[in-house]
Amino acid sequence: MNASVIELDNLQKIYRTGDVEVRAVNGVSLRIERGDFVAIMGSSGSGKSTLMNMLGCLDQPTDGQYLLDGVDVARLGRSELSRLRNLKIGFVFQSFNLLSRTSACENVELPLFYTNPHVPLRDRRQRAIEALKKVGLGERLYNHPNQLSGGQQQRVAIARALVNNPELVLADEPTGNLDTRTSIEVMGLFQALNDAGITVIMVTHELDIAAYCKRIIVMRDGRIIRDEVNAARIFANDQRAVLDASEQHASLS
C-alpha cells in the first residue's frame, strides 16, 4: 500500500457549450502521497473546482487517467463511484450543504446510511456522536442547522466528512463563508485530521488559508503553474493565540 493516494496523468476536462470549447482542466499530471495536506490555489475560473470534482469522483475526465488508490476510476460505473465516495472520500463544501430540518447528528449519520454492508442504527448514532465530539460539537448533537452558527455548521459538515473514516478529505473553499476566527478553527480541525493520517486536499484563493497546508499548488487556465512545499507553514493553535492577543489589544486601545 505504498502507492500514491492520487495519481493524475494528463487529466483533461473540456466543456462544450455550443461552438465554444472551454478547457477547464487542461492536462494536469500530479501525484499526491498519503498523509499530504494540499492547497490548490488560483484565480477564479482557473479550473480548481473542476479538478476537485474529478478528484472526488463526482465528475469524469474527458481525457487522461486518474488512479485513486491505484484504481483507474474511468473503469467504474455510477454506482461503483458512489460506493467509492462513500467509503474513501469525505466532502466539505463552501456552503456546508447540510440537510435542513435535520439534526446535526442525523446529518453526520448520512454517509453511514448509504454504506454497504448496512450499518445498524445504534452504530450509526454512536459513530456520528464520536465524530461530532471530535469537531467540538458534543453539546450540539440535536440542534438543527438553522440553530447553529456558520462555523458550527461547517464543523458538522467536517464531522460528516470524517464519520466513515475516509482516506481522503476534499474541501472546496471550506472557509469561503466564514470569518477569520472560525476559519482558524476549521483549519485547525483539518490539521488535526491530517495529523491523524488523512490526506486533505482543499481549494482556496486565500494565501493565509493556504499557509496552513503542507503543499501549495497554483493553477491557471486549467494547468498547474506552480507546485511547491509550503516552507512557511502556520498552525491553528499559534494563529488563535495571535488573534486573541490582537483582539485584546484592539479592545484596550
Add this chain to the structure above:
Amino acid sequence: MIQALTSPLLRVGLTAMIAFRALRRNKLRSTLTALGIIIGVASVVSIMALGRGTQKRIQDQVSSLGSNLLVIFSKSRRTNAASAGSGQSGNLTLADVEAIRREVRSVKALSPEVTLTAQAVANGRNWSTTIAGESPDYLHIRDWPLARGSMFTERELRTSARVAVIGSRTSRELFGPLHPVGQTVRIKNMPFTIIGQLESKGAGIGGADQDDRIVIPYTTAMRRLTGEKYPRLVTLQISSDDLMSAAQEQITALLRQRHRLTDGRKNDFDIVNQKEIADTVNSITTTLTYLLGGIAGLSLLVGGIGIMNIMLVSVTERTREIGTRIAVGAQPRDILLQFLIESITLSLLSGAIGVALGYGVSAAATMIPNFHPSVSTGSIVVAFGISFAVGVFFGFYPARKAANMNPIAALRFE
C-alpha cells in the same frame, strides 16, 4: 449472508421513514395533493357499495315474488270486455289455463289474475285500492303468509263467493287498529266478507305497494265486478328450478297449438321467467355500477397527476439535498427509492382515508329503509391496488429525474 438479505429491506424501511418525514413537513401541501386520490377512492368505494346495495334490494324484490315463477301475459290488444264471447286466438282463456294445468306436469300451482281499481268502503271509511282476482293457490305461489284468518277455498272459487283477503295497508286505511277478519267491506256496492289478512310484504318491483290490495277469487272478480272473460295474466309456479325452461317451452308449444298459430306466426302471448328478470336486472345494475365506478376512477387519474406535480416540485426544491446525498455515497437507486416511496406513501395514505370515507358514505346510506349498501373486500383491495399503482406510476418519473441528477449541478443549485 443474512446481512446481504436484510440490508436492502432495512434500507427500504429507513427510506420510508425519510419519505414519511418529508411528507409531514409539508402537511398542508401533502393534504391538498392527497385530496384527489381521497375523493377518487371514496367515490369508487361508495359507488360500489351503493351498487351492491341496490342490487341486493332488487334481488330481494325479485325473490319476494315467490320462487320458480313463470308469468304468461296475453298480448291481445282488444279489451277483454269488447271481445266478450269470442274464444278466438289472441286471448288467454280459462280453458287455456285448464289445459296447462292438465298437460304440463311440472306446473305445481297457478293463478289466473284479473285486477281492477275500485273504492272499498268499510267501517264508515272509503279507500281506493287494487282488487286482485286470484286462485286459492295465489298465496303459496307468492310465498305470502297470512297474518290472520284464512285464504278462500276451491269451493269458494267455484261458487264465486263474496269473500276477501285484505292487504295490511288497506286494512290499516279502512279499519285502523281493528282486526278486519269477520268484517264486511263493500266493493262496487257489493258486500264481501273479510276472511283473512295478509302479512306485510313492502314495495314490489317498480316500487308499488304490494300491501295495498284486496285479494278475491278470480271468478268473483270476473263475474261480479268486471264482466271480463279472460285473465290478464297467469302466474305459474314450476316444481323445480331446473324444469323452468322445459316448462316454458312446453307451455309455449301448447298455447301455440291451442291458438292455432302456424309456423312463422308470432306468439300472441308472452312468457316471462322470473330468473330472466332477475338476471336482466342484475346485469343492468352491475353495468351501471361499474360505469359509475369507472367514471369516479377517472378522478384517481387526476389525483395521480396531482401527485406527480407535487413530486416534481419536491424534487426541484430538494435538489441540493439530492446532490449532497449522492456526494456522500447514495446510489441512484437509493434516490429513486426515496422519492418513489414518498409518492407511494402519499397515495396509499390517501387511499386509506378514501376507503374510510367511502365506508362512511355507505354507512350513512344504510339509514335509507330497506337499503343495505355494503363495502366489499374486493373494492377495498382494488382501491388500494389502484392507489399503489397510481403512486408508482406517477411517482416514477419525478423519482427517476432525482436519481439521474448530476451531483455537481445539484450541489450548486440555488
